Amino acid sequence: MNKENTVSRLPVMSGKRAHAVTSDGEHQQPAQKKMRKVDIDPAPRARPAATVVPKRMLPPKQAVTRPLRPTGAATVAAGPSQGLHRPPVASVPKAGATAISKGPKRPGWDLKGKVSDMEVKVQTYQSRVKSVNQENENLKDSISKIQKRESQMQEENVQLKKRLRECEEELSALCSMKKDLEMVSKERDDLQRELSNLSEQHKVLQGLRDNLESELCNVQSQLSVQTSALNRCQDSLRQSQETVSSLQETVAQQRDELHHGEMERRKLHNTIQELKGNIRVFCRVRPLLTEGKSEIPHIQLPAHDNKSLTLARVEESHTGRTVDTQKSYNFSFDRVFGPSARQQEVFEEISLLVQSALDGYNVCCFAYGQTGSGKTYTMEGGDLEDMRGVIPRAVQQIFKSAQALKEQGWQYTFTASFVEIYNETLRDLLYTGKSNKRPEHEIRKVSNNEITVTNLTYQKVSTEDEVCNLILLANQNRSTARTNMNDHSSRSHSVFQLDIDGENRDRDIKCK
Template sequence: MFRTRATKGVNLEKNHCFYSRTASTNVTVSQSSLSKKRPLSTTVPSTSQASSSRSKSLFSVGTRSSTNAKTAAAKKPATSSAPKGATAPKRAAWDTKGKLEDLTKQFESFRKEMLNKENMAQQVVEQKDQAIVKIECEMSEQLQSANKECEKLKNELQQKNTEFEVERESFVKKLKELKDENAALQDKLELVNQQLRTEQKMSAKLRLDEKDLKLDLEARDNTIQQNLSKIAGLDTRVKECEGVIEELKRDKLEHEYERRKLHNTIQELKGNIRVFCRVRPCLPSDGEQENIYSYPDIDQKKISLTKPLSFNETAINETLRKTEKFDFSFDKVFDQSSGQSDIFEEISQLVQSALDGYNVCIFAYGQTGSGKTYTMQGPDMPTDSSQGVIPRSIAQIFQSASQLEHMGWKYTIEASFLEIYNEKIFDLLGNPGKPEKHEIQTASGDVVVTNLTIVNVGHPAQVKGLMETAVKNRHVAETMLNAKSSRSHSVFTLKIKGVNSTTSETCAGKLHLVDLAGSERLKESKAEGERLKETCCINTSLSALGNVIMSLAAKKSHVPFRDSKLTYLLQNSLGGNSKTLMFINVSPREEHFSESINSLRFATKVNNCSIGTAKKVIK
């Protein structure tokens, strides 16, 4: 039975493939055209859909048959082959063979019923397949007819379209030619109209311009006549102003000359050798110190030094201590609260004298650690407020020189920096790796140092760089009084030459800014070896400086300038042709009382001297 069903299925598939190939050779038409030809109650399925439907039908029929048979077998109670009304006798529990026979009969009955149902399902499937094949044949014929008619209509439509397209292209081409011709004519017409309008505007403008030019020409003629009259008046005024300007220039030069003269007179009245005193402020490293200085006057010209009570003295001597005061008077006294700007305010007038053509010497004197280098140069990392005398002097000179340029003055400034160490001269601006021998010589009344580096400077910043180089090259060492003591005299020199292009006047000034080595006695410094030699040389040169000043004050015929390199170098700035300022620096520490009073006594001797009237250097 199963072999027969399979054979029928193969025949059905062959018929289906035949109709599928027939349908695929024809052009598919829309359902609307088929509806017009022949109305159908149902939509014609495709060949693949028909095949799938048949397969699904066969599968569903077989499945339903099998399912129904199983359901019937499950629901139908176990019965024997006896008639329907009869009830089989119940087998005994031990009758296994009888029970097996009953089950065998029941299975055979189910099997026959199942075969009958499968045959019935097969017949139904065959009937449906025959109906489907018939419908497919009819639809195929209709489809072929519709495709033929559609192809015919399509060919006719394509021919009409071709004819229409040819005619349309002809009309489009002709229309384009007409449009191009029309556009060209329009452009030509617009150009002609534009040219016409331009010519009309230009013609009107030319007529207006001609009228305006005539009016302008008349106005200009009137203006020229008025300007000629004004020019004649201005020429007269210019000549008068030129005369006034020349007179003002002469007055200004005379005023500048008078200012210099009065400035110099004031400096001479103050004394060509002056002494300032400064008490160094207490530093954190000084610890707690008793104030041994007092300032009895409001003019800041007097200072009193009280001897401190020693450790082995008793309280009984406290009453005597009040009488052990040492009073000193100087041109100016600066207490511990005075700043760098206060110091330079008093010194700036001497710096101006150097620019006016005088020799000026400012030197700081005092024991080690009294603040000489700080006063002259400032700290290692200076600020605008902590700058020392040297950088402030340089800034003032350049500022004043710039202000005098509009009066016809032009200045050239040369800088040099040297130190005297153990009575030998060292160039602080030279190459320390290749030291040269330096000698002091006099030429044409001027003192020069051989092989010394001299730099033309044009700006304060340039001098700042020279200062930094000099500080690195200077000799310093540790002593009992100072961890970083300057063991040499440093001399910073500015040579200033000025020429006035208006009056042809010339001047030459020189400014020496000297930071002397620390002055202390051997028993205080406790120097040994190389430090001992340094201390001896320092004290010798400072003693020679004092002797020179005393000889000048006594107006002796012979002044021992050559007793030391320092006095020999500064001889032109210590004599009558110079202005000299000694800046005494003293320490606030109690243990430095002896050195401080020695410095103040030496300064008093200098302050009582008079070296005559300074003379301006004119070349």
């Protein structure tokens, strides 16, 4: 140091700062040099490979820039940067430089002193060049380390980017998987709900199935019972069918027999009627109409004979000299009905003839007698059931018998007519037209000795009521007048005619 103070000062080589020259010949800017010093990290710390550390930009240290003096040795960088161990530049103390530049000026003649100063300066500069070179080498090492580190970092960066892409891909895959998972979980929830519903339905259906199975068991047992019953029924049905077919045959035989029997009965019945007499005369004694008198003294009816009648009367003497004599007149009839005989008794005797009419025989029944003797009462009777006369009872029997004969295949049609003979003129009692347009009638004989009346109303009837209505109509049309013997004397002859047409189509038989 002392030497420095003693040596003459040499002028600086240049007023401008020379650019530092790197080992590869490139010029570096001063600021960059300062930054490089700051960033040097001689001992790179070990970091985890996966961690990306952003480049930490330290604030640039305030470079200490000393004003270059024409006589100054060189600028000296500020204190050492963090972590960078730089070899100290011992040979260039600050004080020395200042001493050099501010040393006492040697006189112009002191060439030796000046040379020695120059030599000191050269040595100083040489040592500074040396130190700068050393520093340069250090910096080169640092740069190479940094470059190596940078390449490592770049590789690491590439790896990390690659890893990042992979992670992003994984993340997107995971996101889609998450969405899928959410959907799947939602579907699972739905399916679980559906499963619970289906489970409930399953339980209900199981209950129903159990009920149905038990019902099925019952039905099957019933079915087996019914099947056995059905078999029994079928057996009995077969037997019944056989019985029915045999019975049908029997019925057919019996029908034949019945028909033959019926035909035989008709024959016999009518033979009997003929034997009894084709013309039969019955006598009916009317009761006395005056109250209190029940016996008729001049009519005697033998108790044990219902076919004879005796009229007794006292005959006065024509001369008056002899006593009155009791004379009796005996009459015999096919049947005598006394005053107490009821309508039913009279009809029973006639009903056999009504049966003959249904069998196809012509039957005529008429009442004859003086006025008030009871003809109309006997033939028509009164409204009460007990007082009904021969005609309504005969009609009732005819329709009943016709109905019964239907089963033997007989079909009957009935035609009614009612005619009045009054003063030898004919009147249609079933006429319903205007009275001034009444047609005239004649009795004519047509083929088969049939008697017919021209322009007469022949009314088809099919029920008993229809006939009764016709009789009422006829009674309204009939001429009546009061007589001494009868308040409602008919004053005429009336003929009720019922034509009966019978047909048995099965056996092709007709009767009229």
